Amino acid sequence: MTKIAVIPGDGIGQEVIAEAQKVLALALPGYEATEYDLGARRYNRNGEILPDSVLSELDEHDAILLGAIGDPTVPPGVLERGLLLKLRFELDQYVNLRPSRLYPGAATPLADVKPGDIDFVVVREGTEGLYTGAGGNLHVNSAAEVATEESLNTRYGTERVIRDAFERARRRRGHLTLVHKTNVLIHAGGLWKRTFDDVAAEYPDVTTEYQHVDAAAMFLVNRPHTFDVIVTDNLFGDILTDIAAAVTGGIGLAATGSINPDHQHPSTFEPVHGSAPDIAGQGIADPVAAISSTALLLDHLGRADAAAAVNAAVERELGSREAGASIRTSEVGDRVAADVAGQLS
Amino acid sequence: MTKIAVIPGDGIGQEVIAEAQKVLALALPGYEATEYDLGARRYNRNGEILPDSVLSELDEHDAILLGAIGDPTVPPGVLERGLLLKLRFELDQYVNLRPSRLYPGAATPLADVKPGDIDFVVVREGTEGLYTGAGGNLHVNSAAEVATEESLNTRYGTERVIRDAFERARRRRGHLTLVHKTNVLIHAGGLWKRTFDDVAAEYPDVTTEYQHVDAAAMFLVNRPHTFDVIVTDNLFGDILTDIAAAVTGGIGLAATGSINPDHQHPSTFEPVHGSAPDIAGQGIADPVAAISSTALLLDHLGRADAAAAVNAAVERELGSREAGASIRTSEVGDRVAADVAGQLS
Ligand SMILES: CC(C)[C@H](C(=O)O)[C@@H](O)C(=O)O
Ligand SMILES: CC(C)[C@H](C(=O)O)[C@@H](O)C(=O)O
Numbered sequence: 001m002t003k004i005a006v007i008p009g010d011g012i013g014q015e016v017i018a019e020a021q022k023v024l025a026l027a028l029p030g031y032e033a034t035e036y037d038l039g040a041r042r043y044n045r046n047g048e049i050l051p052d053s054v055l056s057e058l059d060e061h062d063a064i065l066l067g068a069i070g071d072p073t074v075p076p077g078v079l080e081r082g083l084l085l086k087l088r089f090e091l092d093q094y095v096n097l098r099p100s101r102l103y104p105g106a107a108t109p110l111a112d113v114k115p116g117d118i119d120f121v122v123v124r125e126g127t128e129g130l131y132t133g134a135g136g137n138l139h140v141n142s143a144a145e146v147a148t149e150e151s152l153n154t155r156y157g158t159e160r161v162i163r164d165a166f167e168r169a170r171r172r173r174g175h176l177t178l179v180h181k182t183n184v185l186i187h188a189g190g191l192w193k194r195t196f197d198d199v200a201a202e203y204p205d206v207t208t209e210y211q212h213v214d215a216a217a218m219f220l221v222n223r224p225h226t227f228d229v230i231v232t233d234n235l236f237g238d239i240l241t242d243i244a245a246a247v248t249g250g251i252g253l254a255a256t257g258s259i260n261p262d263h264q265h266p267s268t269f270e271p272v273h274g275s276a277p278d279i280a281g282q283g284i285a286d287p288v289a290a291i292s293s294t295a296l297l298l299d300h301l302g303r304a305d306a307a308a309a310v311n312a313a314v315e316r317e318l319g320s321r322e323a324g325a326s327i328r329t330s331e332v333g334d335r336v337a338a339d340v341a342g343q344l345s
Numbered sequence: 346m347t348k349i350a351v352i353p354g355d356g357i358g359q360e361v362i363a364e365a366q367k368v369l370a371l372a373l374p375g376y377e378a379t380e381y382d383l384g385a386r387r388y389n390r391n392g393e394i395l396p397d398s399v400l401s402e403l404d405e406h407d408a409i410l411l412g413a414i415g416d417p418t419v420p421p422g423v424l425e426r427g428l429l430l431k432l433r434f435e436l437d438q439y440v441n442l443r444p445s446r447l448y449p450g451a452a453t454p455l456a457d458v459k460p461g462d463i464d465f466v467v468v469r470e471g472t473e474g475l476y477t478g479a480g481g482n483l484h485v486n487s488a489a490e491v492a493t494e495e496s497l498n499t500r501y502g503t504e505r506v507i508r509d510a511f512e513r514a515r516r517r518r519g520h521l522t523l524v525h526k527t528n529v530l531i532h533a534g535g536l537w538k539r540t541f542d543d544v545a546a547e548y549p550d551v552t553t554e555y556q557h558v559d560a561a562a563m564f565l566v567n568r569p570h571t572f573d574v575i576v577t578d579n580l581f582g583d584i585l586t587d588i589a590a591a592v593t594g595g596i597g598l599a600a601t602g603s604i605n606p607d608h609q610h611p612s613t614f615e616p617v618h619g620s621a622p623d624i625a626g627q628g629i630a631d632p633v634a635a636i637s638s639t640a641l642l643l644d645h646l647g648r649a650d651a652a653a654a655v656n657a658a659v660e661r662e663l664g665s666r667e668a669g670a671s672i673r674t675s676e677v678g679d680r681v682a683a684d685v686a687g688q689l690s
Contacts, residue, residue, distance in 0.1 A: 077531065081528070109456060109567045110456060131529055135495075135532040141539065142500070146497070147499075148497055152493055153491070185475060189494075218596070219591075235526070238526075246564075
């Protein structure tokens, strides 16, 4: 029995997760869902963000499905660090995976691209770099204030994520791009580049390339079709994946996984979009990103066929839409679920 | 007599700087140019990058005009750190200025944008952050290797660049966006945000906004027209300016200034493009970015009229080109110079 922890979260999170679960019920029949009330509502109610006991319970599951976290009533950073990043660090989710595809009908700001032209994944490191919180402030609020922010990187941490990226490249078109800033960040960049070159020797079937982060950011805009798999550090990955979302038509359609590839802890799957309080409760949020995140979840749990069925159904749903037409959240879920049911029956 | 140090540099640097000087001769009549042989050629000849004596001489000038630095024969990072970044740090060029405009005829990858739609400047901090070189490596080349990279930020350094950005916003459309990652980089982000808010109180006529760097990277692609002035740290600025170059049609047209606004040291002006060794020596490199960098130089030296004339001439030159037609470096320089001469006579 596959055990999934479901964190609907805030705003439209609840609505889109309901549709994702409709689809998951068909793609992963009989899975056991346990709902966890985490996010802005709980924080505003009793100040709790991610109690240790809840973290332990989550850790007992096969995967976590998350809707969206956040609300304007909560100070910025509190839930991001206390919940989202804490899950990544505590559950050792060292692969932050962001597939980027240009879907039919997606509102890309780019000229001269068509569905299929853009199809790459970013493998972002999830447990190191500038995300550890290391650093400090001295003489706060005085003219003498100094603030430091420290990027911590280990051979252990870089090697495992780079290896994962090579494995994914091997299963795709066989091309891997390392992105860093080795000409300026010589300490961390040196470690990343040497580790990359070492691991590359084990994957002679994968072609490799190195790009500085500034160049990569530009190439994602003016030649995104040249990428297959990108591997990069935590902060560069944060930025590059949002550019990727932009060129493929916005974060509204993107899904992501915070993955522990070794299955020692559950991985988290979620839509990239936020809780969108402005449209919450109206039944008009697009659930395709949440549904796509179930495909990543299925793939991670070894159900490649079911994952492919969900992806195909999402692609058909998007391809069938009239440009600019409004959608109803539950109708989208019903259509995609019916399509998946048809494929898997 | 205005004294300009000219560093033509490598590859097409020499060719485009010759055209920039044609224009400068008209816009800044009687300026005194002293040429400095720095870059890959000198490094390959005798290992010298930026001798202290040369740095002292450069420091005696009113401004530095630079072509392009770099060649595949030099290990990556050597000239970047030893020459380009060293100039920024030693000459206290704390404002790295990158105007981004969509010129007529420019090959933007974006659909539905027309010249004039994109017009913003990025004010990037140039002397702090992750660019100081602070950090190190332990247990190099072993499984236990650790690498750190430290971002160093001061109230002094953030306040002066933020103030400069407010001044520029006031002279433009009056809107300033701070970009950082305050929800994760709480130490440096906190300093930047508090400093920004403090300085903002002195500029009630400037509207302000804050964006996380990942969101800003996305917005630069899918709504670049919403930006007027952006202020950000050294590394974020490095990335954002390349996205800006991408959406406005590539780094081929962009110019940049590494500026000491207080005129205690000379500022450096240069095209953003590289030395392009593949097309060097053929007389086909486009000199408009180098020419545009003279407009930044003129503006910095208080010659706003001459700067405007150069910008107008560049705009006319680009507007008059047939899409895809090839250009001759010296002919472009002649045309733009004639246009500038006509305006200033
Ligand atoms: C919410 C925030 C902490 C997070 C990050 O920076 O990783 C988000 O931007 C993301 O990309 O998942
Ligand atoms: C060459 C390199 C060191 C430099 C930087 O990172 O600042 C360049 O990318 C730039 O933007 O001027």
